[in-house]
Amino acid sequence: MDMAGDLGIMKIMKLDMDSRFDHQKLEPEIYKAWEKSGFFNPDNLVKKGIAKKSAGRFSMVLPPPNVTGVLHMGHAIVLTIEDIMTRFARMQGKKTLWLPGSDHAAIATQAKVEKILYKEKGQSRHDLGREEFLKLVEKFAADSHKTIVNQTRRMGASLDWSREAYTLDDQRNFAVRTAFKRMYDDGLIFRKDRVVNWDPKAQTTISDDEVVHTERKALLYTFKYSKDFPIAIATTRPETKLGDTAVAVHPSDKRYKKYVGKVYDVNFAGEKLQIKIIADKDIDPEFGTGALGVTPAHSMVDYEMSLRHNLPLKQVIDERARMTVGGEDIKDKKTIEAREVILEWLRKENLLEKTEEITQNISTAERTGGVVEPLPKLQWFVDVEKKFKIPKSSIRGIKSESDVTLKELMRTVVKNGQIKILPKRFEKEYFRWIDSLRPWCISRQIWFGHRIPVWYKENKMHVDMDAPKEKGWEQDPDTLDTWFSSSLWTFSTLGWPKQTKDLKEYHPTDVLETAYEILFFWVARMILMSTYLLGEIPFRTVYLHGLVRDEQGKKMSKSLGNSIDPVDMIELYGADAVRISLIIGAAPGSDSKTSEDKIRGYRNFTTKIWNASRFVLMSYDASLKTKPAYTAADKRNLKKLEDTKKRVAGYIEDFKFHRAAELIYQYFWHTFADKVIEQSKDRLRSGKEADRAAAQDVLMKILKESLKMLHPFMPYITESIWGKLPREKGESDMLMVEKC
RNA sequence: GGGCAAUUAGCUCAGUGGUAGAGCGCUGCCUUCACACGGCAGAGGCCGCAGGUUCGAAACCUGCAUUGCCCACCA
Numbered sequence: 057m058d059m060a061g062d063l064g065i066m067k068i069m070k071l072d073m074d075s076r077f078d079h080q081k082l083e084p085e086i087y088k089a090w091e092k093s094g095f096f097n098p099d100n101l102v103k104k105g106i107a108k109k110s111a112g113r114f115s116m117v118l119p120p121p122n123v124t125g126v127l128h129m130g131h132a133i134v135l136t137i138e139d140i141m142t143r144f145a146r147m148q149g150k151k152t153l154w155l156p157g158s159d160h161a162a163i164a165t166q167a168k169v170e171k172i173l174y175k176e177k178g179q180s181r182h183d184l185g186r187e188e189f190l191k192l193v194e195k196f197a198a199d200s201h202k203t204i205v206n207q208t209r210r211m212g213a214s215l216d217w218s219r220e221a222y223t224l225d226d227q228r229n230f231a232v233r234t235a236f237k238r239m240y241d242d243g244l245i246f247r248k249d250r251v252v253n254w255d256p257k258a259q260t261t262i263s264d265d266e267v268v269h270t271e272r273k274a275l276l277y278t279f280k281y282s283k284d285f286p287i288a289i290a291t292t293r294p295e296t297k298l299g300d301t302a303v304a305v306h307p308s309d310k311r312y313k314k315y316v317g318k319v320y321d322v323n324f325a326g327e328k329l330q331i332k333i334i335a336d337k338d339i340d341p342e343f344g345t346g347a348l349g350v351t352p353a354h355s356m357v358d359y360e361m362s363l364r365h366n367l368p369l370k371q372v373i374d375e376r377a378r379m380t381v382g383g384e385d386i387k388d389k390k391t392i393e394a395r396e397v398i399l400e401w402l403r404k405e406n407l408l409e410k411t412e413e414i415t416q417n418i419s420t421a422e423r424t425g426g427v428v429e430p431l432p433k434l435q436w437f438v439d440v441e442k443k444f445k446i447p448k449s450s451i452r453g454i455k456s457e458s459d460v461t462l463k464e465l466m467r468t469v470v471k472n473g474q475i476k477i478l479p480k481r482f483e484k485e486y487f488r489w490i491d492s493l494r495p496w497c498i499s500r501q502i503w504f505g506h507r508i509p510v511w512y513k514e515n516k517m518h519v520d521m522d523a524p525k526e527k528g529w530e531q532d533p534d535t536l537d538t539w540f541s542s543s544l545w546t547f548s549t550l551g552w553p554k555q556t557k558d559l560k561e562y563h564p565t566d567v568l569e570t571a572y573e574i575l576f577f578w579v580a581r582m583i584l585m586s587t588y589l590l591g592e593i594p595f596r597t598v599y600l601h602g603l604v605r606d607e608q609g610k611k612m613s614k615s616l617g618n619s620i621d622p623v624d625m626i627e628l629y630g631a632d633a634v635r636i637s638l639i640i641g642a643a644p645g646s647d648s649k650t651s652e653d654k655i656r657g658y659r660n661f662t663t664k665i666w667n668a669s670r671f672v673l674m675s676y677d678a679s680l681k682t683k684p685a686y687t688a689a690d691k692r693n694l695k696k697l698e699d700t701k702k703r704v705a706g707y708i709e710d711f712k713f714h715r716a717a718e719l720i721y722q723y724f725w726h727t728f729a730d731k732v733i734e735q736s737k738d739r740l741r742s743g744k745e746a747d748r749a750a751a752q753d754v755l756m757k758i759l760k761e762s763l764k765m766l767h768p769f770m771p772y773i774t775e776s777i778w779g780k781l782p783r784e785k786g787e788s789d790m791l792m793v794e795k796c
Numbered sequence: 797g798g799g800c801a802a803u804u805a806g807c808u809c810a811g812u813g814g815u816a817g818a819g820c821g822c823u824g825c826c827u828u829c830a831c832a833c834g835g836c837a838g839a840g841g842c843c844g845c846a847g848g849u850u851c852g853a854a855a856c857c858u859g860c861a862u863u864g865c866c867c868a869c870c871a
Contacts, residue, residue: 073830075830075831076831076833269867269868276871289871290871291871292871293871304871338869338870339870339871340870340871342870343870343871344870344871347871348870348871349871350871351871355869355871356869357869357870357871358869358871359869360869361869414870416870416871417868417869417870481800481801482800484799484800485799485800485866485867488798488799488866488867489867492867492868572865572866640809640810640818640819641808641809641810641819642809643809643810645801646801646802647864647865648808648809649808649809651808653808653820653821654808654819654820656820656833657819657820657833658819659833660831660833660834661833662833663831663833663834664830664831664833664834666830666831667830667831667833667834668830668831669830670830670831671830671831672830673830674830675830714809714810715810715811718809718810718818718819721818721819722818726818729830729831730835733830734835
């Protein structure tokens with residue numbers, strides 16, 4: 057194989073080695089040489105005969121980073137683990153594809169740009185209008201994309217940039233509209249008035265998974281609606297009681313049995329209410345008075361209860377979290393202000409029986425931190441429990457043309473082992489999530505994202521790929537949940553809905569590697585979409601890694617000021633040191649800690665690799681042609697090398713990257729450098745020729761094999777050293793594609 | 797309220813039935829021609845607690861404690 061010339065790697069080769077590895081200068085040069093070689097693209101691996109049919113293929117998508125900012129340690133660990141898998145597969149001669157892309161991250165990106173716009177110009181998005189504002193967001197996204205892609209390259213990630221995708225580009229938009237249309241036609245997407253999670257801060261709905269429960273202290277008030285109402289109720293939000301349409305008690309609660317079924321007209325703080333007493337087994341007779349004021353429009357629980365009992369729904373709070381009913385002193389007031397007014401009225405009327413402090417869980421929006429206000433709204437949903445006919449299925453246990461639900465599909469592929477989730481404990485969480493899954497609200501009242509492919513005219517509705525030809529149709533102003541488009545990622549990136557060669561070759565992908573945090577958001581929904589739209593699994597193995605924390609074990613975040621910038625660390629210590637320090641000590645699915653000290657420690661390892669290699673190269677006498685006479689110790693050393701290689705490969709195949717990395721570290725430093733090299737010194741200087749030949753052969757052999765083992769973990773320095781070593785027949789000029 | 801995980805040397809963590817390990821840190825010696833971002837030597841742990849299984853347990857089982865995380869509609 058002679059490709060050194062046009063690969064440009066010769067330029068960075070020298071006959072001997074510099075006294076240190078200049079990572080700042082050499083890493084970017086090496087990355088360029090890799091890119092120029094074209095070997096990140098599997099087509100070229102096949103063309104040049106590097107990928108062997110018998111070795112099979114390996115495909116994986118990169119979890120697309122959000123175009124909201126810069127690379128952080130979370131990305132760094134993703135890139136490192138996935139690059140290890142990718143490089144390992146490539147060196148095994150597999151047709152290897154690792155596909156990059158980025159995510160438009162609808163709410164997150166829009167919120168960020170709105171913040172900047174307000175800070176810089178004091179304007180809101182409405183001041184600009186939809187079109188102008190979107191231009192601004194797109195500009196921001198493009199800049200951010202550029203930064204992230206450059207930083208991704210610095211990490212050494214061997215991604216096939218020729219296939220790069222974006223969740224909001226034309227091709228992906230086509231996939232999104234296709235998916236939406238198909239789901240609508242199958243009755244799996246519906247539009248309905250339902251109580252949804254409303255984020256008053258972002259002014260949009262959010263899905264159940266975007267709701268975060270946080271504990272806080274609150275006051276629990278016990279009172280009666282009016283003097284002649286028989287039952288006292290307890291609440292932390294008296295203002296919502298203007299929307300009550302029932303009081304619920306436990307069916308076997310003797311205190312209240314006689315009232316069940318009765319209807320009362322009451323005047324509550326000036327608002328006329330009609331309250332029906334109902335019995336529901338979800339009521340805890342022990343809590344408060346054992347009676348719950350049911351507010352169907354402003355509580356998820358109460359809403360579900362109202363559906364069971366056929367209760368009317370009365371909205372009293374609007375999108376700005378202000379009251380829509382009540383007298384002058386209440387209407388249009390913020391909920392907290394209205395609460396005080398009502399409490400004042402309760403005291404005056406002598407209806408307030410008790411006030412106590414409790415700790416309660418409140419719902420907040422994941423992105424904005426705003427307190428979620430449940431509201432009835434007309435929105436689009438995905439029905440996960442409706443039966444539909446699946447045309448074609450390669451899922452074990454689900455026949456083509458059979459009737460299934462999305463939940464069944466999601467559950468089946470993990471239950472039957474077609475998809476393995478590692479570590480296994482996350483499978484349990486996955487099933488639990490599916491069991492409690494409700495309709496997925498997919499419409500968002502924001503501008504940045506895939507516009508919903510639905511058009512309205514008077515009372516007519518048109519759901520299709522494109523707008524109707526005739527005039528007067530208005531497109532739905534809402535956009536789709538960002539996870540709708542990213543859930544198509546494993547196949548939309550390969551050309552779906554077109555039946556492309558890539559789709560046939562690389563789907564299902566082999567591995568989906570990501571942080572356990574987004575198991576529900578993303579992984580589960582990819583399974584949903586792939587099984588539904590393609591009738592096949594999106595990936596065979598889900599490998600989940602933990603979060604990277606700081607020295608104190610705190611989550612790294614900008615606001616805490618404890619985040620370590622991976623790019624700073626690369627500048628200081630090199631990408632190889634950053635990579636291996638993120639791997640060692642990070643068991644699958646467990647959080648790990650990182651610090652500059654740790655990275656510096658592993659930088660020392662790169663120096664050790666460099667110096668040991670320098671020694672082997674400098675003491676190597678190429679003119680020595682004598683047949684080597686191996687000693688028993690030489691054979692033992694070579695045997696140990698083979699054992700180590702096998703164990704390392706086994707660990708990688710088992711997704712135990714931390715074990716593999718630690719083993720190579722131990723082997724290279726404490727076996728090869730400390731023992732084998734030290735023991736060879738005398739022989740190299742004064743031994744007989746045959747012994748010298750044996751000694752230098754063993755050293756060169758172990759060095760080369762060690763570099764191969766190390767390459768997936770520390771690609772830069774190993775590639776650099778490989779380029780300086782004498783090559784034997786059949787050996788590639790580029791370590792990246794050398795057989796291991 | 798339900799579930800999951802962790803608890804091993806000062807710190808960070810490996811170690812899934814057979815005489816306690818690594819890195820960092822610490823102590824002492826060594827600047828010898830690969831490397832002081834180094835070498836050699838060394839100190840340091842009744843493996844959270846209590847029971848049990850076993851010839852044998854840090855590992856398996858039961859209970860407890862502490863910490864962390866996830867989920868959940870106690871108003």
